[in-house]
Amino acid sequence: xxxxxxxxxxxxxxxxxxxxxxxxxxxxxxxxxxxxxxxxxxxxxxxxxxxxxxxxxxxxxxxxxxxxxxxxxxxxxxxxxxxxxxxxxxxxxxxxxxxxxxxxxxxxxxxxxxxxxxxxxxxxxxxxxxxxxxxxxxxxxxxxxxxxxxxxx
Numbered sequence: 001x002x003x004x005x006x007x008x009x010x011x012x013x014x015x016x017x018x019x020x021x022x023x024x025x026x027x028x029x030x031x032x033x034x035x036x037x038x039x040x041x042x043x044x045x046x047x048x049x050x051x052x053x054x055x056x057x058x059x060x061x062x063x064x065x066x067x068x069x070x071x072x073x074x075x076x077x078x079x080x081x082x083x084x085x086x087x088x089x090x091x092x093x094x095x096x097x098x099x100x101x102x103x104x105x106x107x108x109x110x111x112x113x114x115x116x117x118x119x120x121x122x123x124x125x126x127x128x129x130x131x132x133x134x135x136x137x138x139x140x141x142x143x144x145x146x147x148x149x150x151x152x153x
Contacts, residue, residue: 001122001123001124001125002026002030002122002123002124002125003027003028003125003126003127004024004025004026004027004124004125004127005024005025005026005027005126005127005132006022006024006126006127006131006132007023007025007131007132008020008021008022008023008131008132009021009023024126027127034056037056038052038053038056063081067107070083077115078111078112078115079109079110079115080109080110080112081108081109082107082108082110083105083107083108084105084107084108085102085103085104085105086102086103086106087101087102087103088102088103
């Protein structure tokens with residue numbers, strides 16, 4: 001579940017300049033740590049903790065090596081990684097050089113359908129009991145305490 005709180009801010013520019021607007025912002029990001037991941041895989045497989053750690057380190061090394069070669073990497077049911085290098089628009093073909101036209105490479109992850117379905121099933125809630133100003137203006141009421149239990153554990 002992702003819990004949101006309502007925030008407000010005064011718009012500094014645009015058609016709503018000076019107007020107070022309200023939006024939902026996550027209260028906090030919950031993390032499924034590397035340790036939690038390793039423990040979960042150990043519980044669900046016959047692998048030892050060391051085997052899982054080695055496999056994750058090797059996976060990282062192989063993916064990084066493939067990325068350096070400009071290859072995309074398919075990670076089965078998870079999705080795929082690929083390197084994308086945006087290009088600037090230049091006035092002439094002679095100006096199109098690696099130094100001048102190519103921007104910083106970015107990594108793009110494209111999830112498979114199973115992961116997209118999981119993301120679409122996440123529970124969402126908005127705490128209507130508080131409104132916080134994003135400019136540090138205080139809280140009208142105190143929000144409920146976050147629930148930090150591990151939903152996968």
